[in-house]
Structures are given as structure tokens and as C-alpha cells.
Amino acid sequence: MITSPAWKDKKYAVLGLARSGRATVEALLAAGADVLVWDDREEAREPYNGRCAIGDPLEADLTGYAGVIVSPGVPLNTHPIKPHADSFGVPVIGDIELFAQARPHLPPHKVVGITGTNGKSTTTALVHHILKTAGVPTTMGGNIGLPILEQEPLPEGGVYVLELSSYQIDLTYSLDCDVAVLLNITPDHLDRYDGDFERYRASKLRLFEMQSEDHWRLEPFDRLVMTDPWDVWGVFGEDGKTHRDATVLGSQEDWPGLQGPHNGENAQMAIAATEAVGLSEEEIASGLRTYSGLPHRMERLAEIAGVAYVNDSKGTNTAASAPALAAFDKIHWILGGLAKEPGLGECEAELGHVKAAYTIGKAGPDFAALLEGRVPVEQCETLDRAVTSAAAAAQAGDTVLLSPACASFDQYQDFEKRGEHFRELVEGLK
Template identity: 80%
Template sequence: MITSPAWKDKRYAVLGLARSGRATVEALLASGADVLVWDDRTEAREPFAGRCAIGDPLEADLTGYGGVVVSPGVPLNTHPIKPHADSIGVPVIGDIELFAQARGDLPPHKVVGITGTNGKSTTTALVHHILKEAGMPTAMGGNIGLPILEQDPLPEGGVYVLELSSYQIDLTYSLDCDVAVLLNITPDHLDRYDGDFGKYAASKSRLLGMQTRGHNSIARFTDARVLGQFAEGSVASILEDVLQNRGIAPSEQADWPSLQGPHNRENAAAAIEVCDILGIAPEQVRSGLKSYPGLAHRMERVAEVSGVAYVNDSKGTNTAASAPALAAFENIHWIVGGLAKEPGLGECEAELGHVKAAYTIGKAGPDFAALLDGRVPVEQCETLDHAVASAAKNAAPGDTVLLSPACASFDQYADFEKRGDHFRALVERLA
């Protein structure tokens, strides 16, 4: 695990004991910190009995604490922990901020931070894959994979590749990335930002603003204009220019089987620029693009049954995320619906020419059915079981059955992974 002498003999409160919270507690204890822990679930607190003080930080005197470490899932705009800690002058931070504080005691390394509304998981995993294939020591963490504090420190010359949500960026104040990537910004999670897109965009752009002179920033030209200038003295790259500047033709995308579609061209461009900045040779980058296996639940080709492809894009949890998946295939039997994040079809509307039929599920199913009626054949299925069965019955060889719900999953599933796993299990029964 990653530890730091900076935490020794200091007091911290940790609110939320899911995986990153548990990793945080272990790293703090191993560093010699005194830790107060709390989770509403009794079973989550039990492993720390006798090792930590246990109590709700809202009821504790936090005077002199080094910080309150909260899960990214804690809504800072509504949860009382933020005003409580602010009243005492104690910072509310996350595990990414602790990692930033530990960097000075780690072997010399670089950090790549990747954020954006859509594409950050794919881009993070792709950068990590290319670096690993090129023989560079690398670790992947943040909003993907293992909690960063749970991982072993990299040897000298290693690269930490971090996927960073806006929630995680809100909880760090000193993460100075050697390379920071802002892929895109579209409205999402606005409930956490009081319905204000400007606040959400400002949160994302803080990743660039924390950089110091000489470090590299990568963003789309359109987003850079919205956000204003990069951090003073940073070296800016414009995402739209990468392929041309790095000598990679757009036609080469045909050789990247897990990176199809216009959105993945942008994700690949970001990864190409990161790896170029880090000194990876062009042929090693090309090799990594070709061998990248893709992510589960993100345009994941599950199976081909009777000539019909079945694709799991359960991670498409808003219309902007689902539109690229619709653009990447033809003759689509589209399974759509769940808990809608915004009204309307959004960016999916422009891709309806790829849709042969639609099958609606979940709470937003009737709304999507009404929006699609008269434009594509629609069947209101309510459940994923019914939708997969109907799509399999109607699809012809050469068609694609695509689960890309354009909605959150919480009306019917614990998370998008459970929804995608259910889709995969249903498809396996067809084979």
C-alpha cells in the first residue's frame, strides 16, 4: 500500500467505509495516524473495532484534525459534514488528496489524470495498457480499478494513471498532474452542483488549474474556449489536432478492434498524446491501440449468436454516452431506458438512422417509447429479460443487439455493472 510520513501522529476522520474508505483507513494506520471511522452500516465498522476510534464525525470535536476523508459518493452540496468541518477549519478531502500528499515520499514518478463527462474509463485503461505493453511501470486507479492507496508504490520512472470524476476532483487541492486530460464536458450529475452546469464545468477544469508550470494539459478546443485559459505556464495540447500532429491517419482506427466509433477516435487521440508526452515510441503506441482489449460494459462485444452481435454498453448512462455507441454500429436493435438523467433523446437523436428497432425498459421506458414512436419501431418491454428475448426474436444475421440504456440503472439494478452482467447472462442463455 501507499503510506506517507506526512500523516504520522496526525488525526483523521474517515466517513464511508466502502472499498476506497477501507483502503484509506489502512494506509493511514500503517503511516502512524490516529483514525476516527464511521459508516452507517454496522458491518462496515466492525473490522475496525479495537484498531480505530469509532464515531460519527458530525458528533465529534474535529479540532486539530488533519482532515475529514469522505467517499466521493458523499454529496458535498447537501451533506452536513462540509459545513461542520468548515466551521472548525478542517479540510474535507478524498483519497486522491492523500495520494497527492504522499507523492513527495514515493520514488520519482509521473501522474496522468484523466477526466471528462464521457470516455474517461476507456482512455484511462487505454493509456495504462499502452504503457504496460511498452514495458513502463504503471498503475491504474482513481475511479477505476483498485483504490490508489491500496496499491504498491511504483519503482522509479513509473506512471500512475488516474481516472478522476468531478466528485474526486472536488476533494483534492494539491494534485499536480504531470499530464492532465479533459476529454469533454456535457451536462451530467447536475444534482450535485445545484443544477448549475457552470459549477460542474468548473469542477472538471480544476484538474487543469492545479497544474504547475511546465506540466502538460490536453483538452478539446471547444471545451478550452468554454473554460478559459489553462493553468499559467502549462503546455497545452488541443485534442482535435493530435492525429495529424502525431502522424496517425484516421483510417488506422480500423485496426483497433476495441476502439470503434467516432468517440473512440477522440479517446485514442487523447491516449496517443499522453503517451507521446511520456516518450513512448509511435510503433509501441500503435501496437497498444491494436491489442487493447476494451472495458467491460463499454461497447463490450458479448457474443455472436446466429449471426447477430450482442453488445453490452451498460456504462452508457446518459444520452451523450450512448450516442457514440449508436454511431458505431448499423442495423441496431436498441435496448434503452432506466432512470433518466435528462429529458429527451439528446445526442442520440442524430444517430437514429442506425436504429432498426427499439426496446424500452425501466422507469423512463414509456417516455423513450413516446419519443421514438413513428421514427423507429418500438416495443415497451419494461424488463431487460423481455427486451433481450424480443430483440433476439426480431434480429436478423448482420444486426446488432445493443444495450446502451442512456440512463442510470438504479430503478432496477444496484449499478450499471449489475445491469450489464444481467445482459451478459441473458445472452449466454441464447448461445
Template identity: 60%
Template sequence: MITSPAFSGKRYAVLGLARSGMAAAEALLASGAQVTAWDRQEEPRALLEGRADIADPLTLDLTGYDGIVVSPGVPLNTHPIADHAARFGVPVIGDIELFAQARADLPPHRVIGITGTNGKSTTTALTAHILDHAGVPCRMGGNIGLPVLGEEPLVPGDSGTGVYVLELSSYQIDLTRSLSCEAAVLLNVTPDHLDRYDGFEAYAFSKGRLMAMQGSGQFAAYGCQDATTRAMRQAEHARRGDSLAVCLEPGRLAELQPDWPALQGPHNLQNAAAAITLAEVMGITREQWEPAVRTFRGLPHRMEVVCEADGVLFVNDSKATNPASAAPALAAWPAGDNARIHWIVGGLAKEDGLGECEEQLANVAHAYTIGEAGPRFAELLDGRVPVERSELICEAVKQAFAAAGPGDVVLLSPACASFDQFRDFEKRGEHFRSIVGALTGCDVPAGSEPGLTKAAEGPAS
């Protein structure tokens, strides 16, 4: 794990003991800090009994505490911990801020930070894949894989200084004050998780803080495909100049994309452009990144090819939890002479309407609506594409397979959160996989690949 003498003799409270919280508590204890820990569940509390004080920080006088470390899943806009900590002048931080404070005591390294409403997991994994392929020591963490404090510290190797590649949600950025990334990218900003923010501008500001924490000589890249991100890039361009605040250029890679089986669609072209740009800033050459991108396998639940049966392709894009993230999947198989996509859509809606999916309906041969938002999607799509009110994923898959022909795509890209029927989007995607396997006889993987699960608790973007 990552430890630091910077924490020795200091006093912290850790609120929330799931993956990132437990890693923070263990790292602080190993660093010689005094820790008070709390979780609503008894089991994680028991793991720290005898090594940490077990108490809810909301019940304590916090005088003398150096920080309250909270899970990214704790809603600071409604949870009383923010006001309680402020009464005592104690900062509310997260595990990423602890990592930032520990950096001075780590061997020489660089940090890449990746954020955006959509695409950051794929970009993070692809960036780490390219670096690893090139022999550069790297660790992937943050909102993906292991919590960063649970990672073993990088040691410089034959290829030089190691790199920490961090996927950062807005929730994690909110809890971070001093992370200065040598290179960072903001892929896009579209409305999401507005229940945690005082409007869209506040959400966008949260994303932009990743760049605001950088020094003026550090590198920042922007997706520039939406007006908000373009405006944020322009502001940073005024501070840094042409070479240090750039717009990504996906078009330069378009001719290579057909050779990238796990990176189809315009959104993945931008994700690839971001990863390649960040790798190049780290000194990776085209001769190194081009073969690496070809061998990238993609991530579970993100445009994941499950199998092909009777000429029908089954694709699991359960991670598409809003219309902006579902639209690129619908664009990945253009209609041409015939619409090919059998779209399974619905769940717990984050917004009313089809959003950016409106522009891709010509590619949809048939829609199958599911979940709480199913009736609303059926209303929105009625008369525009054929619609089945399937309600359940199992029914939707059966109906879609029966209607699809060779060359068609059965696509789960729900444009909604999963919490009406499933614990999270991973469980929804795994359910889709199992149904496809049972229906087609394909050998379908049962779960997510090790190391690629989310580290942050609660939905984060």
C-alpha cells in the same frame, strides 16, 4: 499500500468505509496517524475496531483534526459534514488528496490524470495498457481498479520513471486540493450529475480544476468536441501556450481504427487519441503504442462485444448512463443501405429527451424500451423508429433477437442510470450478458474482469 511520514502524528476522520475509504483509513494508520472512522454499516466499522476510534465525525468536536476524508459518494452539497467541518476549520478531502500529499515521499514518478463526463475509464485503461506494453512501470487507479492508496508504490524500472494513471471523477476532484499531474486530459463536458452541483457551469468548473491544479509547465489536452471543453482549452492555452494546452486530433488516427476491434465508433477514436497523446508525452513512440492499441481488449460494459449468434452481434454498453454516452454507440454502426441497430434503451432518466441520440436515429432499425423511463422513450421514438415497450431487459433481448437478421446489432446502450431496476450499471450489464448467453448458447463471461471495477463509491463522472 502507499504510506507517508507526512501523516505521522496527525489526526484524521474517515467518513465512509467502502473501497476508497477503507484504503485511506488503512494507509493513514500504517503511516502513524490517529484515525476516527465511521460508516453506516457495522461490518466495515468492525474491521477497524481496536485500531481506530469508531465514531461519527458529525457528533465530534473536530478541533485539532487535520482533515476529514470522505467517500466520493458523499454529496457535499447536501451532507451536513461540510458545514460541520467548516465550523472547526478542518478541510474535507478525499483519498486522491492524501495521495497528492504523499507524493513527495514516493520514489520518482509521474502522474497522468484523466477526466471527462464520458470515456474516461476506457482512456485510462488504454493509457495504462500502452505504458505496460512498452515496459513502463505503471499503476492504474482512482475511479477504476484498486483505490490508489491500496496500490503498492511504484519503483523505477529498466524503462525509467514509473507512472500513476488516474481516472478522476468530478466528485474526486472536488475533494482534491494539490494534485499536480505531469499530464492531464479533459475528454468532454456534458450535463450529468447536476443534482450535486449548482448548475452546469459549476459541474464544468469542477472538471476544470484538474488542470487548474497543474503547474504552468505541465501538459494538458482537451477533447474539443464540445463548446464547453473548447472554451476551457482556450483559457488554458492563454496560460500555457500551444505545446502545453492542446486539442486532441482523432482524425490523424482514423485510418488505423479498423484494426482496433475494441475501439469502434467516433467516441473511441477520441479515447484512443487521448491515450496515445498521453503516452507520447511520457516518451512512448508510435512503434510502441501502435501494436499495444491493437491488442487492447476494452472494458466490461463499455461497447463490450458479448457474442455473435446467427450473424447477430450482441453488444453490452450498459455504462452509457446518459444520452451523450449512448449516442456514440449508436454511431458506431452507420446505417448505409439499411439500419442495423436493435437499441435497448431506458432505465432511470437523468434528463428529459433524446439529446445527442437524436442525430443517430437513422442507424436504429428497432427500439425496445425498458425501465422507469421506458414509456417516455417510447413516446419520443414513436413514429421515428419502430418501438416495442419491453419493460424488462429479458423481454427486450428476446424481441430483438427474434427481429434481428445477419449483420444486425443488438445493443444495450440505455442512455439512463440503472437504479430503477439494478444496483449499478455493472449489474445491469451482467444481467444482459446472462440473458444473451441463455438465449444464444454463447459462452458468455459472467462478471467484470478483475481490476477493472470502480473504486469510487456511488455514481461518479
């Protein structure tokens, strides 16, 4: 695990004992900190009896505490812990801030931090894969993989690759990324920012504000990001579609796990980030060719009777689903769930790729009304009915695509559970 002597003999409160909370408590205790823990679930508190103090930080005198650590899921704009901690002058932080504090005591290393509304997980996993393929000691954490404090420190020369949501950045104050990547910013999660898009945008941009001046800052189509031994943007052109002649780096057709214009953009940023930490074009090309993709993100599950079945359950807003629609033709589109915004958003421009639509979940009737008269649409309500209908209608050469453009919480615990259900239903068609 990652620990720091900077925490020794200091007092911390940890609110929430899920995965990252448990890892945080263990790291703090191993470092010799004095820890107060709390979770509303008695079974989550039980393992800490006799190991540290147990009590609700909201009811505690926080005088002298070095920090209150909360999970990114705690809404700082509405939860009472923030004003309570503020009244004692105690910062509310997350495990990423503790990692930042531990960095001076780790073997010399670099950190690549990746944020954006869409594409974070794919780009993080791709950067990690390229580094690993090149033989660089690396791990990934933050909003993906194991909690960062639970992982073993990398040896000298290692690269930590962190996926960072705006929620995590809100809880972080001293993370100086050697390479900071901003993929995009579109309206999402605005309930956490009282409906204010500019506040959400400012949260993302803080990743840059924490950086030293001589560190890499990568933004879309920013030609200043490269030392320019070759023109990375020429792979696709600035429209994200135009391919250059193949070189050692190759072109998108050479990268089977990175299809679609959105993955073209993700690849561009991953190329820039890995070049910034010192990889060669040949090393990067090897990683691009062998990257297999993430579950639930344009994941090709099967081809049955000539029909492709693609799981894009991680498309939880219209901006995330639009690239998936752009990547295929003759699509039987399964969409719906808990809508994050009104309308079809960026999906509107991609309806020419849709052969038929099948709506599910709470937003199903609204989507059906928006699509009526533009593409054939069937209100299916549930995913199993949608898969059955789409499979019956699809012909060889078509694609059945689950890309809901919605959150899952009206019918599923999370987008992973929704994607797993889709996988099970597709397996049942074989």
C-alpha cells in the same frame, strides 16, 4: 500500500468504510496517524474495534484535525459533514488528496489524470495498457481499479494513471498531474451541483488549475498539446472520422477494441497523453492494436446466427449512448432506466442507425413516446423481455445493442449488474 510520513501523529476522521475508506484507514494507521472512523453499518465498524477511535465525525470535536476523508459518493452540497468540518476549519478531502500528499515520498514518477463526462474509463484503461505494453511500470486507480492507497508504490520511472470524476476532484486540492486530460464536458450529475452546469464544468477544470505551468494540459482538438513529431489529429481529422494514410501508428481499423467515433476521440487523447510521457510512435501503436476494451463499454458479447450482441451498459446518459449508436448499423436498440435528462439528446442525430427500439425501466414510456413514428418501438419494461423481443426480430447482419442512455438504479444496483444480466441473457440465447 502507499503511505506518507506527512500523516504521522496527525488526526484524521474517515467517514464511510467501503473499499476506498478501508484502504484509507489502513494507510493512515500504517503511517502512524491518529484515526477516527465511522460507518452507519455496525459490521463495517467492527474490524476497527481496538485499532482506532470509533465515532461519528458529525458528533465529534474536530479541533486540531488535519482532515475529514469522505468517499466521492458523499454529496458535499447537501451532506452536513461539510459545514460541520468548516466550522472547525478542517478540510473535507478524499483519498486522491492523500495520494497527492504522499507523492514527495514516493520514488520519482509521473501522474496522468483523466477526467471528462464520458470516456474516462476507456481512456484511462487504454493509457494504462499502452504504458504496460511498452514496459513502463504503471498502475491505474481513482475511479477505476483498486483504491490508489491500497496499491504498492511504483518503482522509479513509473506512471500512475488516475480516472477522476468531478466528485473526486472536488475533494482534491494539491494533485499536480504531469499530464492532465479533459475529454469532454456535457450535462450530467447536476444534482450534485444544484442544477448548475457551470459549477459542474468548473469542477472538471480544477484538474488543470492544480497543475504546475510546465505540465501537460490536454483538451480535445487542442493542437498545442503535441511536441509534434507527428500530427496525432491527422489520424481522424478534426471531424473525428476522416482517416489518414496508415503509418506506424496506424488507423482506427487497426485497433479492434476501439471502434466508433467516440473511441476515435478516446484514442486521440490516449495517444497524446502517452506521447507526452515519452513513448515512441511504435510503442503507442503496439498498445493500440492490442487493447481489448472494457466490460460494459461497447463490449461485443457474441455473434449468434449472424446477429452481434453488444453490451454498452455504461452508456448511462444520452451523450454516452450516441457514439455507440453511431458505431453500428441496423441496430436493435435496448434503452431506458432512470433518465438523467429529458429527451433523446445527442442520440437524436443517430436514429438513422436504429432498425427498432425496445424500451425498459422507468423512462421506458417516455422514450417510447419520443421514438413513436420514427423507428419501430416496443415497450418491454424489463431487460429479459427486451432481449427476447430483439433476438426474435434481428436478422443476420443486425446488432442488438444495450446502450440504455440512462442510469440503472430503478432496476439494478449499478450499470455493471445491468450489463452482467444482459450477458447472462445473451448466453441463454446460444
